[in-house]
Amino acid sequence: MSHPTAPAKSPVSSSHTSSGRPLNIALFGFGTVGSSVARILVESAPERLHLTHIVNRNVARKRVDWIPGNVVWSEDPDSVLNESAVSAARPDIVVELAGGLEPAGTWVRKALAAGISVVTANKKLIAYHGLELEQLAAANGAHLLYGAAVAGGIPVIPGLEHGLAGDRVERVEGILNGTCNFILSKMEAGAEYETVLAEAQKLGFAEADPTEDVAGYDARAKLAILMRLALRVQVHPEEIESRPITEVAAIDFSYARDLNCTIRQIARAERVEGRVAATVRPMLVPLTSPLAWSRGTENMVVTTGHYGGDVVFSGHGAGGHPTAVAVVSDLVGLAQGSCRIAIPSTPAKVGTELEVPHYIRFLVNDRPGIVAGIAGALAHENINLNAMLQKPGYPLDHLPFVVTVEPCRTSALTRALKEIGRMPSLLEKPLDLQMLEK
Amino acid sequence: MSHPTAPAKSPVSSSHTSSGRPLNIALFGFGTVGSSVARILVESAPERLHLTHIVNRNVARKRVDWIPGNVVWSEDPDSVLNESAVSAARPDIVVELAGGLEPAGTWVRKALAAGISVVTANKKLIAYHGLELEQLAAANGAHLLYGAAVAGGIPVIPGLEHGLAGDRVERVEGILNGTCNFILSKMEAGAEYETVLAEAQKLGFAEADPTEDVAGYDARAKLAILMRLALRVQVHPEEIESRPITEVAAIDFSYARDLNCTIRQIARAERVEGRVAATVRPMLVPLTSPLAWSRGTENMVVTTGHYGGDVVFSGHGAGGHPTAVAVVSDLVGLAQGSCRIAIPSTPAKVGTELEVPHYIRFLVNDRPGIVAGIAGALAHENINLNAMLQKPGYPLDHLPFVVTVEPCRTSALTRALKEIGRMPSLLEKPLDLQMLEK
Numbered sequence: 001m002s003h004p005t006a007p008a009k010s011p012v013s014s015s016h017t018s019s020g021r022p023l024n025i026a027l028f029g030f031g032t033v034g035s036s037v038a039r040i041l042v043e044s045a046p047e048r049l050h051l052t053h054i055v056n057r058n059v060a061r062k063r064v065d066w067i068p069g070n071v072v073w074s075e076d077p078d079s080v081l082n083e084s085a086v087s088a089a090r091p092d093i094v095v096e097l098a099g100g101l102e103p104a105g106t107w108v109r110k111a112l113a114a115g116i117s118v119v120t121a122n123k124k125l126i127a128y129h130g131l132e133l134e135q136l137a138a139a140n141g142a143h144l145l146y147g148a149a150v151a152g153g154i155p156v157i158p159g160l161e162h163g164l165a166g167d168r169v170e171r172v173e174g175i176l177n178g179t180c181n182f183i184l185s186k187m188e189a190g191a192e193y194e195t196v197l198a199e200a201q202k203l204g205f206a207e208a209d210p211t212e213d214v215a216g217y218d219a220r221a222k223l224a225i226l227m228r229l230a231l232r233v234q235v236h237p238e239e240i241e242s243r244p245i246t247e248v249a250a251i252d253f254s255y256a257r258d259l260n261c262t263i264r265q266i267a268r269a270e271r272v273e274g275r276v277a278a279t280v281r282p283m284l285v286p287l288t289s290p291l292a293w294s295r296g297t298e299n300m301v302v303t304t305g306h307y308g309g310d311v312v313f314s315g316h317g318a319g320g321h322p323t324a325v326a327v328v329s330d331l332v333g334l335a336q337g338s339c340r341i342a343i344p345s346t347p348a349k350v351g352t353e354l355e356v357p358h359y360i361r362f363l364v365n366d367r368p369g370i371v372a373g374i375a376g377a378l379a380h381e382n383i384n385l386n387a388m389l390q391k392p393g394y395p396l397d398h399l400p401f402v403v404t405v406e407p408c409r410t411s412a413l414t415r416a417l418k419e420i421g422r423m424p425s426l427l428e429k430p431l432d433l434q435m436l437e438k
Numbered sequence: 439m440s441h442p443t444a445p446a447k448s449p450v451s452s453s454h455t456s457s458g459r460p461l462n463i464a465l466f467g468f469g470t471v472g473s474s475v476a477r478i479l480v481e482s483a484p485e486r487l488h489l490t491h492i493v494n495r496n497v498a499r500k501r502v503d504w505i506p507g508n509v510v511w512s513e514d515p516d517s518v519l520n521e522s523a524v525s526a527a528r529p530d531i532v533v534e535l536a537g538g539l540e541p542a543g544t545w546v547r548k549a550l551a552a553g554i555s556v557v558t559a560n561k562k563l564i565a566y567h568g569l570e571l572e573q574l575a576a577a578n579g580a581h582l583l584y585g586a587a588v589a590g591g592i593p594v595i596p597g598l599e600h601g602l603a604g605d606r607v608e609r610v611e612g613i614l615n616g617t618c619n620f621i622l623s624k625m626e627a628g629a630e631y632e633t634v635l636a637e638a639q640k641l642g643f644a645e646a647d648p649t650e651d652v653a654g655y656d657a658r659a660k661l662a663i664l665m666r667l668a669l670r671v672q673v674h675p676e677e678i679e680s681r682p683i684t685e686v687a688a689i690d691f692s693y694a695r696d697l698n699c700t701i702r703q704i705a706r707a708e709r710v711e712g713r714v715a716a717t718v719r720p721m722l723v724p725l726t727s728p729l730a731w732s733r734g735t736e737n738m739v740v741t742t743g744h745y746g747g748d749v750v751f752s753g754h755g756a757g758g759h760p761t762a763v764a765v766v767s768d769l770v771g772l773a774q775g776s777c778r779i780a781i782p783s784t785p786a787k788v789g790t791e792l793e794v795p796h797y798i799r800f801l802v803n804d805r806p807g808i809v810a811g812i813a814g815a816l817a818h819e820n821i822n823l824n825a826m827l828q829k830p831g832y833p834l835d836h837l838p839f840v841v842t843v844e845p846c847r848t849s850a851l852t853r854a855l856k857e858i859g860r861m862p863s864l865l866e867k868p869l870d871l872q873m874l875e876k
Contacts, residue, residue, distance in 0.1 A: 040604060040745055047782075147601060153746035155593075155601020162600050162776070163585060163593020166478060166766025290752070293731065307478055308591035308763035311753035314728070316746060325746035328604025332779060338600070339776050344485075 023335055024090065026053035026080050028107060029097030030062045033121060033148075036324030037095060038067060046328065048335035053080050053091060077103070081110050093334060095327060096120040105129060112136045112144065119330045121148035121323055127221035127237045130228065131345075145330035145340060150222045151176060151299040153322025154315040158329070160229045160303070161341040167305035169230040171270035173436075176222040176280075178297030178318045179206045179213040180245050180265035184282070185295050188253050188262050193246065205297055216242030216265065216280035223267040223280060230303055231269055233276050233348035240269075241352050243281035247431055252361060255389055255402045256284050259359070259435075262292050266436065270304075270354075278350045284359050284435040290314070291436065354434070355407045357386065360417070361431040362403070366396040370425055377419040378405060381412040398427065404435065461773055462528065464491035464518050466545060467535030468500045471559060471586075474762030475533060476505060484766065486773035491518050491529060515541070519548050531772060533765060534558040543567060550574045550582065557768040559586035559761050565659035565675045568666065569783075583768035583778060588660045589614060589737040591760025592753040596767070598667045598741070599779040605743035607668040609708035611874075614660040614718075616735030616756045617644045617651040618683050618703035622720070623733050626691050626700050631684065643735055654680030654703065654718035661705040661718060668741055669707055671714050671786035678707075679790050681719035685869055690799060693827055693840045694722050697797070697873075700730050704874065708742075710793075714786045722797050722873040728752070729874065793845045795824065795873040798855070800841070801865045804834040808863050815857040816843060819850040836865065842873065 025041070027034050034056070041051045051071055056062050059073045072089070074080055083090035094111040098104045099122050108118050108125065113136060120126065126133070126146045137144040147157045151174070160169070175181050182205050186196040197214075200206035212218050217237075224237040245265050256263050261284040269278035285292045290312045294300045299317025304310050316322040333339075364370055371388070378385055383405050390401040405413070417430055463479070465472050472494070479489045489509055494500050497511045510527070512518055521528035532549040536542045537560055546556050546563065550571060558564065564571070564584045575582040585595045589612070598607070613619050620643050624634040635652075638644035650656050655675075662675040683703050694701050699722040707716035723730045728750045732738045737755025742748050754760040771777075802808055809826070816823055821843050828839040843851070855868060 036745070044604075044606060046604070153605075153743070154749055155597035158600035159593035159597050159751075162596035162771055163767050164763065165770040166482075166484070166768075167591075167763040168482060290731065293728065305591075305763060307474070307759040309754045309760060311592055311751070313597075313749070313751060315749035321745040322747060325602065325605040325743060329601050330604075332603040333600055336779050337777060338779055339774070341771055341774050341776055 020048070022048050022050040023092040024050055024052040025093050025095060025331065026055060026091035027051065027095045027097065028055045028077060028104075029099070030054050030056040030059070031097065032320035033323045033327070034095075034097045035064070036320035037097070037327050040324055040328045042066060042068065044328075046332050046335065049331050052089065055080055077107050081107065081114065081116070085114070091116055093117045093119060093331065095331070096122055097327070098122070099124070101125055101128060108133060109136060112140055112142050115140045115142050117143040117145075117334055119145045119327055119334070121146070121152075121327055123149040123218070123221045123225060127224040130225065131234055143334055143339060145333065146225075147330045148323045148326035150225050151301055151313070151315075151317040152319065153325045154299055154301070154313050154317060155326070155329070156226070156301045156313045157229060159311070159313060160226070161343065164230075164303060164305060164308065164311065165341050165343060167308045169303050169305050171268070171304040172223075172226050172230040172301065173266055173268040173291070174226070174301035175264055175291060175294050175299055176219040176267045176301070176317070177213050177216075177265055178299060179210065180219070181294060181299070182297050183214070184245060184248070184264055187248070187250065190250075192250060193248075214246055215244045219265060219267040219280045223269055223278060226301070227269045227276070227278060228345045229343055231271060231276060232343060232345045234345050235276070235278065235348055235350045239350045241279045241281070243279075245282045248282045248433075251391070251400055252431065252433070254391065255359070255361065258389055259284065259387070259404065260287050261285055261435065262287060263433070264291060264294075266291065272354060275351055275353070276348045277352055277354045279352055279434075282433060284433050286436060286438065289436055289438055353410050355409055357407050357435040357437065358405050358413060359433045359435050360403045360405065361400060363398065363400050363427045365425045365427055366399045367425050370423065373423050374403060374420055377416045380419070381408070381416040383408040383412060383416055407437075458486070460486050460488040461530040462488055462490040463531050463533060463769065464493060464529035465489065465533045465535065466493045466515060466542075467537070468492050468494040468497070469535065470758035471761045471765070472533075472535045473502070474758035475535070475765050478762055478766045480504060480506065482766075484770050484773065487769050490527065493518055515545050516548075519545065519552065519554070523552070529554055531555045531557060531769065533769070534560055535765070536560070537562070539563055539566060546571060547574060550578055550580050553578045553580050555581040555583075555772055557583045557765055557772070559584070559590075559765060561587040561656070561659045561663060565662040568663065569672055581772055581777060583771065584663075585768045586761045586764035588663050589739055589751070589753075589755040590757065591763045592737055592739070592751045592755060593764070593767070594664070594739045594751045595667060597749070597751060598664070599781065602668075602741060602743060602746065602749065603779050603781060605746045607741050607743050609706070609742040610661075610664050610668040610739065611704055611706040611729070612664070612739035613702055613729060613732050613737055614657040614705045614739070614755070615651050615654075615703055616737060617648065618657070619732060619737070620735050621652070622683060622686070622702055625686070625688065628688075630688060652684055653682045654705075657703060657705040657718045661707055661716060664739070665707045665714070665716060666783045667781055669709060669714060670781060670783040672783050673714070673716065673786055673788045677788045679717045679719070681717075683720045686720045686871075689829070689838050690869065690871070692829065693797070693799065696827055697722065697825070697842065698725050699723055699873065700725060701871070702729060702732075704729065708792075710791065713789055713791070715790055715792045716788045717790055717872075720871060722871050724874060724876065727874055727876055791848050792872070793847055795845050795875065796843050796851060797871045797873050798841045798843065799838060799869040801836065801838050803863045803865055804837045805863050808861065811861050812841060812858055815854045818857070819846070819854040821846040821850060821854055845875075
């Protein structure tokens with residue numbers, strides 16, 4: 001294939017495929033994901049990738065016999081990061097799998113500042129400090145890759161960077177938390193929240209304190225990362241409204257079914273009239289929507305592009321092996337001289353103002369005038385009532401019933417619900433769930 | 439973010455993000471996809487990407503007023519490719535959208551040999567000559583990208599290269615031809631083949647001669663590309679067995695429904711006992727499978743990884759805008775100095791030997807002994823009968839009925855069907871459809 005005359009050097013930079021010496025990899029964190037990463041590196045032996053260090057607290061109890069004997073086991077991240085730049089033992093890439101903001105953040109900053117590239121699965125660190133860390137990497141000739149930070153083994157981040165960079169993504173929505181999806185899909189099948197939570201905890205899908213998952217904080221961090229790559233806006237995760245799935249009761253699944261829907265924790269962000277709206281909350285999802293397909297701990301992301309329309313990514317969002325696939329894929333990319341597509345982004349304020357249909361469940365002490373009061377408050381805000389559902393068999397003094405309304409402004413509905421909240425027959429604050437339209 | 443002491447140069451090659459002068463882009467082919475690519479380049483103006491040439495036959499009738507005045511319209515690919523290497527008008531990237539093996543192949547070879555990178559959506563060229571063209575590109579410091587060649591706007595190729603390179607993909611199956619999916623999903627809803635084909639032709643989804651699509655040749659080329667990137671085997675597309683969807687009749691959808699299945703054209707390849715089996719044919723798909731979800735012209739790909747399990751990609755596989763998104767994403771990647779992940783592959787012989795369940799539909803002149811004969815021939819090959827279905831209302835001398843069998847070797851079933859074929863009461867060759875198990 002060589003040619004008699006040397007071709008002109010292309011101004012498109014050429015690849016560095018497989019050139020250079022093996023890259024030393026230091027694994028920071030040897031839990032479920034860390035040991036899966038080591039397992040794949042040992043079994044598949046991808047070109048140029050050389051596992052040299054495993055760093056973990058109490059590392060002695062972590063030792064396993066299938067790790068090659070020349071790998072250094074250490075409890076001291078600093079000593080590994082401080083290896084002299086000319087030492088053969090210096091890591092070229094730190095794989096950070098400790099999670100959380102600290103001490104992971106300190107290690108990552110130290111590595112990048114020393115020109116050591118970092119591959120991480122740390123959604124929280126990337127959601128809170130990704131932009132700063134990317135700048136630190138660029139300033140020091142290092143790379144920062146985090147394909148595993150959102151939806152583990154599903155290539156959503158590589159797909160956005162390498163496959164959808166040519167589109168203008170206008171909406172991203174998804175199921176980003178496997179624990180909530182496990183709980184809600186079990187509740188859909190008839191189980192009670194407390195029972196399913198206990199089962200999830202027993203199976204290792206949920207923490208002893210499940211707040212991070214069920215309150216939406218985990219999904220919110222992932223959504224902030226997707227918003228930067230898909231919608232190209234920089235937002236602070238804590239500015240994204242989140243509502244806990246614990247608000248949803250068994251009866252809501254029953255009403256949802258009557259509406260040909262189910263209920264899922266949905267993370268959703270979109271551009272609306274030049275602004276950005278984002279939220280993480282339980283929503284009604286039509287059974288015909290791809291988002292209703294995912295069961296158990298599966299994750300799913302749907303992007304809507306101005307040019308390319310909807311793209312669905314789905315699979316195992318968490319777990320050792322799937323997450324490790326994303327980490328090792330990033331390592332293979334680094335070894336081959338590929339790089340991330342830098343997607344430009346701008347700071348943005350996040351709002352909640354959307355125009356979507358809602359499901360509102362009331363619990364009342366039934367008296368004449370309740371429906372008239374609710375309908376009146378909605379009409380006052382120009383909100384169109386769509387359906388009223390009331391299942392038989394409940395006591396009149398503790399009666400749940402449901403109203404669905406046509407697409408309306410969040411702010412208008414908030415005002416109407418405030419007005420309705422003044423009615424003395426309401427036994428609790430109404431449950432307001434957004435409904436996905438497809 | 440700069441640091442007092444300069445960091446050691448990282449052996450991980452650093453990115454060339456946004457460096458260098460604008461890249462001249464010559465668009466070869468200004469049909470549906472070509473004009474969508476130009477539209478996105480003009481509207482979105484991605485950094486460093488500068489549309490300079492549009493090449494098409496009878497280019498005068500192609501001219502549109504929204505293309506900037508400084509773009510050169512030409513009918514002569516050679517004059518564009520022959521621009522002097524020092525000329526400011528020389529293209530840096532040729533976007534080949536003419537399709538087919540020739541003259542597209544000649545243009546692409548000429549460009550690559552001159553060190554000009556190529557982005558193409560040409561599945562046929564890549565399926566038949568991709569490996570040779572990649573070597574030609576590498577030998578000349580040029581790049582060859584073809585993210586649009588399979589499943590248009592769905593980032594399957596970037597997902598495999600950048601997100602699943604760390605896994606060992608063992609199976610890939612999908613709906614790769616929108617025309618067949620449109621026809622079969624309409625037939626599922628009750629329409630006849632000829633009627634739907636005519637509708638698809640009217641809508642522009644099917645060619646006047648639909649053979650390339652309905653016989654499976656289009657999907658076969660795409661499957662060959664996916665096999666190289668996912669299973670890492672080099673196969674000639676024509677070695678992949680393909681069977682036409684025209685074998686399927688309305689009654690098969692009716693029987694499929696009784697089995698909680700539908701029928702789709704499935705392209706499927708997997709490693710089985712160290713060998714590779716691949717086929718494109720109409721198959722029974724359980725309604726619970728993601729592959730049953732796609733409607734109309736949608737495409738879907740499901741990969742099964744040794745480590746990461748199943749990943750589903752779905753969306754608009756064809757059409758001007760979705761395909762153009764993949765092309766422009768490749769261009770953005772080139773402008774940013776990213777490169778493809780080189781996935782090593784080895785030549786392989788393709789077989790058809792699988793162990794899967796089958797649906798077999800017979801058309802018989804009903805006589806005593808038929809069922810015994812069929813059951814006997816299957817038993818002789820140790821094939822377990824699973825179900826027998828016979829709908830009422832058909833004449834006894836022209837009676838369709840269906841047998842499903844448990845997973846069995848392709849070769850064993852072929853022998854049994856040959857034996858059954860000798861029975862005089864059979865009015866036609868039985869229709870044998872593989873059944874997907876999930």
